[in-house]
Amino acid sequence: MRLCDQDIKKWILKKKLIITPAPSMKSIRGATIDIRLSNKFRIFKKSHNAIIDLKKSSRNIQYVLKKNMSDEIFISNNKSFILKPKDFVLALTIEKIFMPTNLIGWLDGRSSLARLGLMIHMTSHRIDPGWNGKIVLELFNAGNFILALTPGMFIAALSFEILSGVSSQPYNYKNRSKYFNQESIISSLIYKE
Structure with a gap:
């Protein structure tokens, strides 16, 4: 069962669902909560000869990823990040989410x-x-226009569903919880599998 806006508010107020910074109640509508774009981005370098062979050793994948990724960049809050047509970047939300089991x-x-x-x-x-x-x-950016993305803008929405029970192996329980407690943009850690 998907939570409606009133139930999302109740889960947040009872601290069953923790979102920091605390969302404004205006950002919770219908069955979603709006979340915002942070000022952190990670850009892939343009490379026409980099090949990530997913069957190769983990060291090979790690080497290619590190060589072909840029460092995380930060945009001033009064500036915009320019996303050109056909460009792909990683970005981060302002909000940190703690999901119950x-x-x-x-x-x-x-x-x-x-x-x-x-x-x-x-x-x-x-x-x-x-x-x-x-x-x-x-x-x-799958479109034809250059898009200026401004930190703090509403970028996406979250919805929530109650499970039939408590998960016996939640994300933080897994041995391979590669991205748990993520505060920055971590590029692919597929080489850890």
Whole structure:
């Protein structure tokens, strides 16, 4: 069962669902809570000869990723990040989310931004029970316009579903919880698998 706006507010007020900084009650509508874009981005370097062979050793993947990723960059709060058509970057939410073990979250892009060609996640829109951290966004400009993304803007919405019970292996329980307590933009850690 998906939580409605009134239930989202109750879960937050009872501290069953923890979001910091605390959201304004105006950002909770219908069945979602709006979340904002931070000023942190990670950009892939342009490379036409870098190949990540996912069957190779973990050291090979780690080397190629480190060589072909830039450092995390920060944009001043009064500036915008320019996302050109067909560009892909990683970004971060302002909000940090702590999910209880009986709740799952879903990240969705805003329709108004999607109509301009902005995708905010490629495939990873699930927020697992037991998750704690800021959410990394996989931003892709599929449109024809250059998009100026401003820190603090509403970038996405979260919705929540109650599980049929408490998860026996929540995200923070797994041996491979690679991104738990994420505060910065961590690039792919697939080489740890």
